[in-house]
Amino acid sequence: MKRKKWFIFFLILSIVASGAFFVYYKYIRITKHPESVFNNDNKNNISNSEQALPKDKVYIAFLGLDKNDERVHTLGSFRTDTIMIFSIDLNDKVVKVLSIPRDTYVDIPGFHKDKINAAYVYGGMGEKGYALSLKTISDFLGIDVPYYISIDMQTIPDIVDAIGGVPLDVEVNMHSHGANLDKGYQILDGQKAYQYLRWRYDPMGDINRIKRQQKFIIAFANQLKSKAKDVSTYINLYNTFKGKLYTNLNYEQILALIYAVKDISPDSIEKFTVPGDFYDLNGISYWKPDMEKLNEVLQEFTK
Secondary structure: HHHHHHHHHHHHHHHHHHHHHHHHHHHHHHHOOOOOOHOOOOOOOOOOOOOOOOOOEEEEEEEEEOHHHOOOOOOOHHHHEEEEEEEEEEOOOOEEEEEOOOEEEOOOOOEEEEEEHHHHHHOEEEHHHHHHHHHHHHHOOOOOEEEEEEEEHHHHHHHHHHOOEEEEOOOOOEEOOOEOOOOOEEEEOHHHHHHHHHHOOOOOOHHHHHHHHHHHHHHHHHHHOOOOOOHHHHHHHHHHHHOOOOEEOOOOHHHHHHHHEEEEEOOOOOEEEEOEEEEEEEEEEEEEEEEEEEEHHHHHHOO
16 A cells, blocks of 8 residues: 555655746756757748748747727728737847838739738638748748737727827827827827827828838837836736737747847837839829838848
């Protein structure tokens, strides 16, 4: 009987020790070799590019959906209103962001040329929509962008309120098309941040909006970093994101990314935008990319 008890004791001890070793191994793997949780992922090889995906660099598409009840009811669909590609160097700890104007005129694989934000709809929305969006982006840029993080833009007010607002210098008065913002430095609450991010009613339209979005992301990251010791902020943020954030990154990959960027100053993030000009075709306005200048931008973005 004693032998049986000792056997059970050692069995339990072995299971606990094995579990602890497994957790420790995972921790070491993520913190010391973060690239290892990405290298064997079968989501690579999305584009037709012959450029190999760097082992220590991860490209992630941030896709903001213009989903709302009215749009779904009248059109039955919605598009990717915001498209940003993040380049994260896991070893050198460098972050870059490349914004793609939503009206960029591109080839959509399996269909025809259209605005790049339509790829999500052509794909059928959901997972297939994300897959076609990544394929379209990857083919257009000539680099593999195998991962995405996506949110409904309507979630922005709750996200901003969850961290206590975002300090920002608003460049111009915005008093039209649902916005009511005065020029100047202020702390934007959720609704004001939403208005700031969506407003595009000046001569440069979406291009100036992209600059504001990039500026806002830096300000948001700085505000979040200032709350690093406030556990309640992160609990609020988690509860806000829960069920409203979509991604094909797994748990290990998310932890590896958090660890890689935790000490990076948001102000050091390098910002780029796909260059081009406004282009009218059959009464529809597009953004026609300047491919020669884009190649120059990509050389900086990918190095």
